[in-house]
Amino acid sequence: MAAYILRLRAALLLGSLRGDASHVTRVMLALLTLAAGVAAVCWALVSFQQSGREVVLTVTVLAGAAVTAGFAAAPAIASTSDPLDPRRFAVLGLRTRALAVVLIVAGLISLPVLVLAVIAGAAGTVWVAQGAPVVGAIFGVVFGILTCMLFARIAMAGASMFLRERRSRELTGLFLLVVLVVVIPGVVFFASLEWDGRVPSQLAEAVAVLSVTPLGAAWAFPLLFAASDGTAWVSLAVAVGTLLALVVIWIIVVERALTTTERPSAVRERGGLGWFAVAPGTPGGVIAARSLIYWFGDRRYLVNIIVVPVAAAVTVLPLLVAGVPLSLAILIPVPFIALFLGWLPHNDIAYDSTAVWMHIASGVRGAADRWGRLVPVMLIGLPLLAVLIPVAVAVHGRWALLPAMIGICVALFFSALGLSSIASAVAPYAVSPPGESPFQQPQRTSSRGVIAQGLVFSGAIALAAPALWFGWEALTRDIEAAVSALWFGVGVGVAVLVAGTAIGAFTFARRGGRIMEFAEAS
Structure with missing residues (x-):
C-alpha cells in the first residue's frame, strides 16, 4: 500500500x-x-x-x-x-x-x-x-x-x-x-x-x-x-x-x-461575501467588513487615500529648494502621512449617508461602531508606515533614529485616530453623496466641519508634542533621546486611541437620533 x-x-x-x-x-x-x-x-x-x-x-x-x-x-x-x-x-x-x-x-x-x-x-x-x-x-x-x-x-x-x-x-x-x-x-x-x-x-x-x-x-x-x-x-x-x-x-x-x-x-x-467571509461574526466585525468594502470600492475614499502620500511628498520639494539636505528632508513626509491617515476618518459617518440607520436601528454598541470603522484605516496605515519608516531612516543614513521615527508616527497616527473617533460622532458635516464626484462638495451652512477638521489635526500634533520634542533632541543633540521618543509616542498614542474610541462610543450611543437626523438632511 x-x-x-x-x-x-x-x-x-x-x-x-x-x-x-x-x-x-x-x-x-x-x-x-x-x-x-x-x-x-x-x-x-x-x-x-x-x-x-x-x-x-x-x-x-x-x-x-x-x-x-x-x-x-x-x-x-x-x-x-x-x-x-x-x-x-x-x-x-x-x-x-x-x-x-x-x-x-x-x-x-x-x-x-x-x-x-x-x-x-x-x-x-x-x-x-x-x-x-x-x-x-x-x-x-x-x-x-x-x-x-x-x-x-x-x-x-x-x-x-x-x-x-x-x-x-x-x-x-x-x-x-x-x-x-x-x-x-x-x-x-x-x-x-x-x-x-x-x-x-x-x-x-x-x-x-x-x-x-x-x-x-x-x-x-x-x-x-x-x-x-x-x-x-x-x-x-x-x-x-x-x-x-x-x-x-x-x-x-x-x-x-x-x-x-x-x-x-x-x-x-x-461565495461572493468577500470581506464578510473573513471578518468575525460580531457587530464590530460586520461593521469592519462593510467599512473595508467602502474604503476599497468607493471613489470618495480612494481619492482621500491617494491624496495623502502625494500631499506628504509635496512637503519635501520646498525644503529641497531651500537647500535642506535630502537626508533631513526625507524625515518629514512619513510623520505627515501618519497624521493625515489618522485624520481621514474624522467624518466617516457622513460618508455612510443614510446607511448609518442600520447601526442605530439594530442597537449596535458604540464601541463596535467606533472600532469597526477604524479597521480599514489601520489596515492601510500600519503596513504603509511599517514600510515607509525604515525606508526614510535608511535614506537618512542613521538607524539610531528608528525608535524616534516609530514613536513620532505612532503618536500622530493613533492620536489622530482617537480624536477622529470623537469628531465623527460629535460634529459630522455634509459631504458629496454616494456615487457623486468626490471633488464636488455640497454647500455648508455652518463652520463646524472646518472646526472639527482643525481640532483633530491640531490636537493630534499637540498630543504628539513630547514625542516630537524628544525626536528633535535625538536628531540634533543626544541620540539617546530616540528611546524616550519611542516610549512617549507609543504610550500617548495608545492612550489617546483607547480613550478617544471610548468617548466616541459613548457619544455615538447618546447622539443616535441626531446622527440619523443629520444623515436624512445631508
Missing part, C-alpha cells in the same frame, strides 16, 4: 506535464524559469566558498530560517487543496503511524521540496569547503529538508481542517500584506548595512539567536562544529528536538484527521 501511494504521488507530479499544447508550453516555460532561478541561487552559494566562515554562516542561517518560515506559512496563503490530505486515505484502513510515515515520504516527492534539496545540497558543499565535517553537512541538509517538509505538511493539514470555510482572496491578500510588511523593511535594513568583508554586529546577533531556534538550528550546526563553537551542540539538540517534535505533532494531526468528520464545505453559501 505504501508503494502504491508513492507511485500515485509521483504520477500526480508528472501529470502536470500532460494536457493540451498550450498548457504543456506554459508548464515547461515555468519549469525552465524555475531551473534558471535555482541554478542562479546555487551559483551564488558556491561563490561563497571564497568568503569567510562567518559570512557563510550568516547567509545560510538567515536564508534557511526564511525558507523554513516560508514552508510553514505558505499553506495558509495558498488556497489549493492538499492531494496528501490524511482524510483522503481514511478508506484504505491504514494504521495512523503507518499512514503518517508514508505521507512523510510522499511529501518529499514534490517540486518545492526537490528544489529545496538541490539548493540545500549546494549549501552542503559550501559547508564542507569551510571545514564542516561531511557527516555533519549531510545531517544538516537532511534535517533542514525534513524540517521544512514537516512544517509544510502540518500547516497544510491544519489549513485544510480549519481554514477551508474562511479562505478567500481577501484573506490571502492579508497574508501577502503581512509578508510584504516583513520583507521590505528587512531588505531595506540589509541593504543599509556596511559589510567591509565582515559581518555587521546586528546580523551576528540575529544569527546567534536563530542558530538555537527551530527555524535556523538545522542550517547552523554544521558550520558551528567547523568553528568549534560551543553552541554547536545546542543547535544540534534543537534541530533534533524540533524534528522529533514535528513528527509527533504530525502523527497527532493525522490521527485527528482520521477520527473527525470533515465539516461540510460552505463555499457556495459563502
Whole structure:
C-alpha cells in the first residue's frame, strides 16, 4: 500500500506535464524559469566558498530560517487543496503511524521540496569547503529538508481542517500584506548595512539567536562544529528536538484527521461575501467588513487615500529648494502621512449617508461602531508606515533614529485616530453623496466641519508634542533621546486611541437620533 501511494504521488507530479499544447508550453516555460532561478541561487552559494566562515554562516542561517518560515506559512496563503490530505486515505484502513510515515515520504516527492534539496545540497558543499565535517553537512541538509517538509505538511493539514470555510482572496491578500510588511523593511535594513568583508554586529546577533531556534538550528550546526563553537551542540539538540517534535505533532494531526468528520464545505453559501467571509461574526466585525468594502470600492475614499502620500511628498520639494539636505528632508513626509491617515476618518459617518440607520436601528454598541470603522484605516496605515519608516531612516543614513521615527508616527497616527473617533460622532458635516464626484462638495451652512477638521489635526500634533520634542533632541543633540521618543509616542498614542474610541462610543450611543437626523438632511 505504501508503494502504491508513492507511485500515485509521483504520477500526480508528472501529470502536470500532460494536457493540451498550450498548457504543456506554459508548464515547461515555468519549469525552465524555475531551473534558471535555482541554478542562479546555487551559483551564488558556491561563490561563497571564497568568503569567510562567518559570512557563510550568516547567509545560510538567515536564508534557511526564511525558507523554513516560508514552508510553514505558505499553506495558509495558498488556497489549493492538499492531494496528501490524511482524510483522503481514511478508506484504505491504514494504521495512523503507518499512514503518517508514508505521507512523510510522499511529501518529499514534490517540486518545492526537490528544489529545496538541490539548493540545500549546494549549501552542503559550501559547508564542507569551510571545514564542516561531511557527516555533519549531510545531517544538516537532511534535517533542514525534513524540517521544512514537516512544517509544510502540518500547516497544510491544519489549513485544510480549519481554514477551508474562511479562505478567500481577501484573506490571502492579508497574508501577502503581512509578508510584504516583513520583507521590505528587512531588505531595506540589509541593504543599509556596511559589510567591509565582515559581518555587521546586528546580523551576528540575529544569527546567534536563530542558530538555537527551530527555524535556523538545522542550517547552523554544521558550520558551528567547523568553528568549534560551543553552541554547536545546542543547535544540534534543537534541530533534533524540533524534528522529533514535528513528527509527533504530525502523527497527532493525522490521527485527528482520521477520527473527525470533515465539516461540510460552505463555499457556495459563502461565495461572493468577500470581506464578510473573513471578518468575525460580531457587530464590530460586520461593521469592519462593510467599512473595508467602502474604503476599497468607493471613489470618495480612494481619492482621500491617494491624496495623502502625494500631499506628504509635496512637503519635501520646498525644503529641497531651500537647500535642506535630502537626508533631513526625507524625515518629514512619513510623520505627515501618519497624521493625515489618522485624520481621514474624522467624518466617516457622513460618508455612510443614510446607511448609518442600520447601526442605530439594530442597537449596535458604540464601541463596535467606533472600532469597526477604524479597521480599514489601520489596515492601510500600519503596513504603509511599517514600510515607509525604515525606508526614510535608511535614506537618512542613521538607524539610531528608528525608535524616534516609530514613536513620532505612532503618536500622530493613533492620536489622530482617537480624536477622529470623537469628531465623527460629535460634529459630522455634509459631504458629496454616494456615487457623486468626490471633488464636488455640497454647500455648508455652518463652520463646524472646518472646526472639527482643525481640532483633530491640531490636537493630534499637540498630543504628539513630547514625542516630537524628544525626536528633535535625538536628531540634533543626544541620540539617546530616540528611546524616550519611542516610549512617549507609543504610550500617548495608545492612550489617546483607547480613550478617544471610548468617548466616541459613548457619544455615538447618546447622539443616535441626531446622527440619523443629520444623515436624512445631508
